[in-house]
Amino acid sequence: MSATQRSGLGNGRLLLSLLLLAAWESGSGQVHYSVPEEAKHGTFVGRIAQDLGLELAELVPRLFRVASKGRGDLLEVNLQNGILFVNSRIDREELCGRSVECSIHLEVIVDRPLQVFHVEVEVKDINDNPPVFSLREQKLLIYESKQPDSRFPLEGASDADIGENAQLTYRLSKNEYFSLELPINSKPTKKLSLTLKKSLDREKTPEFNLLLTAADGGKPELTGTVQLFIRVLDINDNDPEFEQSEYKVRLMENTAKETLVIQLNATDQDEGVNGEVTYSLMSIKPNGKSLFTLDENNGEVKVNGTLDYEENKFYEIEVQATDKGNPPMAGHCTVWVEILDANDNAPEITVTSLSLPVREDTQPSTVIALISVSDRDSGDNGQVICFLTSNVPFKIVSTFKNYYSLVLDGSLDRESVSVYKLMVTARDGGSPSLSATASVSVEVADVNDNAPA
Template sequence: MSMSYAMFRSQRRGLVSQRLLMSLLLLAAWETGSGQIRYSVPEEAKHGTFVGRIAQDLGLELAELVPRLFRLASKGRGDLLEVNLQNGILFVNSRIDREELCGRSAECSLHLEVIVDRPLQVFHVEVEVRDINDNPPVFSLREQKLLISESKQPDSHFPLEGASDADIGENAQLTYKLSQNEYFSLELPTSIKPSKRLSLTLKKSLDREKTPELSLLLTAADGGKPALTGTVQLFVGVLDINDNDPEFDQSEYKVRLMENAVKETFVIKVNATDRDEGVNGEVTYSLRSIKPSGKQLFTLDENNGEVRVNGTLDYEENKFYEIEVEATDKGNPPMAGHCTIWIEILDANDNAPEITVTSLSLPLPEDTEPNTVIALISVSDQDSGANGQVTCSVTPNVPFKLVSTFKNYYSLVLDSALDRESVPSYGVVVTARDGGSPPLSATASVWVEVADVNDNAPAFAQPEHTVFVRENNAPGRHICTLSARDPDAQENARVSYSLVERRVGERALSSYVSVHAESGRVFALQPLDHEELELLQFQVSARDAGVPPLGSNVTLQVFVLDENDNAPALLPGGAGELVPRSLGAGHVVAKVRAVDADSGYNAWLSYELLQPAAAAAAGGARGPFRVGLYTGEISTTRALDEADAPRQRLLVLVKDHGEPALTATATVLLSLVESGLAPRASSRAPEGAAGAPTALLDVNVYLIVAICAVSSLLVLTLLLYVALRCAAPPGEGAGAGAAGKPALVCASAVGSWSCSQQRRQRVCSGEGPPKTDLMAFSPGVSQTEESLHSSSEVSH
């Protein structure tokens, strides 16, 4: 191949130097391409596996492969190998299966033609496909069955069908191995006797009764590395011969038979088995002898071995019988086995026991102590021996037991505590059974009624009930119904209800509510007032009529819901107010204060200016004052001028948010002055109570009086605060001393809090300190605004 390559290179250089001699070069190319290149590749190689540098080995330049139309041609197998035109490498393109290409042929090659044009050249390439061990040995059958008689002698041979391997050479050289067993070995073909077949050799005699079937595994391995294996299951069935006697389950059978057994009564069934199969294992039975003579008394079924009574038995005549039985198989020659049946005749138990029950103590109170005697029981049996021995028992799972006091005498006593509420009565069955075979028995029933005692207190479904009642209810209104359950019976279960009396403030509980003794219905005796009593908490007692009576209590919480039944109340103020005319818009000049005894929305107050004085005077023009919707503060809407009347009379409507709303009106008198004195406001009681306007004093006098009053009030407040702090006991809050007085909580400019009162005894439960409430609505006022309003109120 190297010589061909050199010649090709020489011709290629001649082609470059003598381009004009095309015909000569074409002839040289044909002569050069007549050589053959050989490669080798293993079968089952992966796609892209390198085979050879075909372009280099053919003496072709890589740059010429594409222009000269380099290509491979193969008859029917062109897709197995391919050439990379970029590097001129021949590689595996698809799966190559040597067995599919060449079968079991020793040589296997792919013949390729390499064709290039310009000038035309043809090269022959042969690629040898090497065998790999990719095929395991295969048996033609998945399992092989052999039938061998148990009479076969050792060293007998039994041919087997071997395996085949699709590979060649060492990969197809097979060896065999047999699974471990005690009966067979494997005989293999040898190089000395290649015609000798694969076979099994019997090592020791077979016994079908011991081993009726053998399962062996035959494994074939080839000579590859690593070796591949194949297996076949060998099933050896052992054929039977008559080499076993029939054998009985027992050599002796012992039976006890009552003397009153009737004809055809089953006595016993003997059973003999033959380990052989087929007719060799079919058994028949026959009677050999009966001692003492009495063959007519028993029969034996020859097919199933059943022995039955065939006459009348007499215990006094014969107490025992001995029967010889033979079992014979149907083999040739037949084989037999024997057994003996011993039959003991027993005295008949034909009298049942008798039971007598006396001295009953019923009904039985449920508090009866255990071991208390309830009844006396005696039993008797006319039979003798074991047939006359009687034992007694009572129904299981009852709180009673039998105590033997003397032979055949018993006491029925209480075994555990009774509970009538769980089980009100018991059916006790006393059973007397003798010792006969089969035993005879008799029964006697005792019905025990459990009498009730008062051992259960009435019980409410829950320890606390909560109900809601609107205030101003009608007297005698039904609030709720309480019910207590007593599991006792009759008088012990009759429940009556009563109030647990106590004081509610200054009044007795029974002045507010009552409870019906029999039905447990609770009634309100008078209209309830939310402002006086928000929560009425009390207990109701339930007592049964037992002796002694038992009882329990339940707590009832009655929440009184508020209704809008209180109109706003105005707080008293001064007689008049001075307002400087120099004030601009937005200045607070007075404030109307009101409270509402209700709570929640019913106590949320709003203010409205009904009759602005300036509006009437100006003929409907905008007045100089307005009132805050939720604060009650009267402020200027514009700067005051000379056209405003010197005396301003304002009518303010105060309204709550109840349904329907309740209102009150207040009259505020304002005097417009030229100086800058601080104004003093006054809100009067409801309209109609306003007096005649007072005369205005000198401006300087008012100023001096106001300054002195404010200073004195400040000093007095400081002294009172210091005295209270020093005198208050430890742990007592500042608000504890004021629990009995109405406390006013006023709203801010945008109405974030309602004006309501905190009253003593709003929640009356008889326990703990009084409770207070404060309803909040859209809090959103800053501390700065509240402090400004507070300052304004003090100065007013």
Template structure:
């Protein structure tokens, strides 16, 4: 009877059930097919999917596969149409030998859920093997004294086929002396014999050549032939005769060497030498001549090797008894030796379709593996039973003869036991019983209930700028408490935009190692802080993950040389030309070299020194170490060369230091000639009168400009007072947050538009580019702060070191240009005795004690007040201009005022 198990929601219509039952009727739970041997590749065997009740669409999803223990490549299933077809040549004789039954056992396995079907494919014999004689030529020695009707057995042919295809019919070529007698003994020894029809006459016919043909019963018929050479002998006319033409003997397969099988006895009616017999082995089928020996004198047949029931169950031995007559006569007999089985083979256990590891939430009766057992012995020696290690939550369930399933018997708990070492024991029914074991380690898989965890939620990384592309800057690592795939962590970037570019264009993270690489050289001047997140996700289903924040600070390197700012009258070759009256005294400021550095900190801290100059043994000019002001060191006299060339070297404090060179051409003129020379150099006039008119024009323009700026400042101050609160809220991005307005130790501030946009966008921390230019101190500084300033100013020879965090931004260079003009005008100088180093200071974005005392939203009014005060001092600057004879500085002052207003407009 067929047994079916309903799985899922798949049901079969009644008609299909009847067809399936009819197909499986003779299989006792198997699906049975029949095909002829030697079928071509692709030969149809059966619609196996339809016969098993499986839908074609579920063959691939359910991992439909066919396995065969014998020959797995002979048959194959087309997963598109569910047809079982011949995959390679099937030779029945090679597969089963001369066995009457020959079939291929297929094991059909489908998953989700796991089902196992057993299919038997019978291989039918076809007539593909012709009869074959053991020898191409058989020689017969027949005495002329033989009487008619004498029988002469011949060596028959063999056919590898079975059944009707192996039934042989013999034919003898036409002759007058012999006829062919068909076989008369058992099926194992179908041997033809020659019958003498009339007395031989050696003198008339000494030899006969006959052709014996064997034809099998197949369709079409196949034949085999052998030449019979018959020699007619004289005198010895009696053949040896055995007691039986056929002997049957049984012997155990474990029989020892020299074990006696049988003692043969033959008799000869002749006397003397013609009656003395010698025994010999003519042939052993199947080939096994080395397994037996025959004593030629007494006819004892003994075991000479190791017999194996599993290799051959029956041996056909042909024995000859030859007398010593002249010519000798021969008698024939056949000994059939049947090998009896002993329990000499242990069972074999095979585990297939292992479903490991087993999830700890797996349900009972879940199939873990398929077990197949086999034993080469027969009978009770080949009957195998299986058992399992006790006290484990698993059991073995029999599914078919010698086929079992290892299934889950109870629930699992990975936290209690993570691995089970199971031992499957297979034992046969022989005596003594033999057994075999196979071990399998069943690991309990964990469910994904733990997300990867980083050691800390945020990492701070410092990377120098100008790193090589692909440089490793950091390694993130997360731990997952789960096991196997659930603990396999992979890393990825949390993509976002950094300015106009994607984060992935800056950095990448290796998915397995967690190494973070910089894809391109980082530029401190472009990007000071790169803040991003790295995600760690495990490989569980569903995957769990967590993020960690990386703050990558780009450290500045000295990769920008100082840049000179244009100033004054530029002559040939880019040199700056200045006119100096010979009447000036010591400490007179001639001009100022202006330079900026795009780096920050000490890399942007510039120093100036005179590299080369002319004008005698001792040059009358010097340059301020940190201000760049070129001033006289002594009073000029007549011996000084009228043209002085100064080569000023501008150097930053980086490692290594980068430099720039400025050439200053100083022309010494007499006191009354200075305006004329100046006018000639500038090209505005050629006479003292034209110079005086030009100065008056400058004075009128200065007064008008200062008055206009005063009115604009008052209007701007009124507007800011009315809209101060909304502007603060808008700039800070939230209500109630004051706008950060910072003043330095040396005066008012300037804020670049580019930096303000970057701070508000939140991409990076605000860069500290607030610069102070005015020497006046805010009145709201504390007493301690003013005392500190006074203390510093009391030591003019010691320059105040800059905060390492300050830098020059591109947007402030114009403002710095203007501030330098103020210094030239004397605003930032301590006095004629020497320049007092005024360092640009910064209010950092990080709150601190110093920044709190100087930065607040209320300082806006104070800063505007100081700015208005500086504007009101413009007439004083004009007065200084006439005393110093420096008309170009008035233009610089106006330019600075317009720049301050522009910065105020941008920031507000």
């Protein structure tokens, strides 16, 4: 063996070692940072080059780059000092909604040799959203014959923040007739309600205008208000009553339009028109007004739009039953609709960082390309396996959750095969399963390995 051949073999072994190290590092996810949402442009996040063990001088020559799937250019790296910084506005609520955990996953890639690192940047919540009531004014009709300790449901506020920043407390403007009964944290379905403290007299006080204030747990706190208009009625009557105050229903996403969700029934102990009940929708949260209909005469709730698990998993429907008395009286119930996932999203495949063409003397286990897969479904429907065309000198190696490397698994001979047409297939665990494919063309580059004939 010549010195040149021994040198080439040594270099090949060195390259193999470096590529194996890169594959190990790509699965480690060892670097974590955190940054508050709404941080200003240029805010320091971390010394990413130093923390990844990279020298500043090698960032540009090794084509240092950062990819953040679906996250745009929220974060950038200064290649002069290796610092990760905030590049554009980060809104945690826009990024992750009400999810407790929120992070930006960065894929850091360098060449020569090819290495990939996974970096997680946790986005911390700040108290930037005040409590919001869906209505400017809530109207209540209360008979003067109502006894002290009677309770009347109120619609509470919502806060787009999380944690303490979304923990709401309520206070009512000073008055001698009404107090608040607050929700209990251990029972999230416990409704905010108004409690009557002393008997009413319509002839003395026919109406009340009270101010309800919601304050969050941030420091400093943010508040929202709603006006409560209470009309005291003069006629002693009975409220319509539902069989339950709360109902829970489960529906598969993509359930057909006009499908019956539930048939509600409220009864009124009064006779004649005072006991005849009609139904109306008070609210559908979040933003589901067009997705359900309610028959005002028979209380049937039906699907009226497309239910998408990936868009929203729960709906809260507030229904009011009103009798035909003069003045009318009302009862209320809540229907909780849980949307169940169907396998309606095929996996998606992304192939990046192709190292082409591949020399025919490339050593086995060399990384040729990086592959990532994703599926918007949940559970088994979102679990994806990835595999490659059979009978080719390549294989797919898992490096991180839903991340793979396409590596050489045998020897190449350009004189035998100059181009490989590979097919990458991703299949989810749904029943029936859905799959997606991506083609990768690998060209084999010639080396001088044949003597003249």
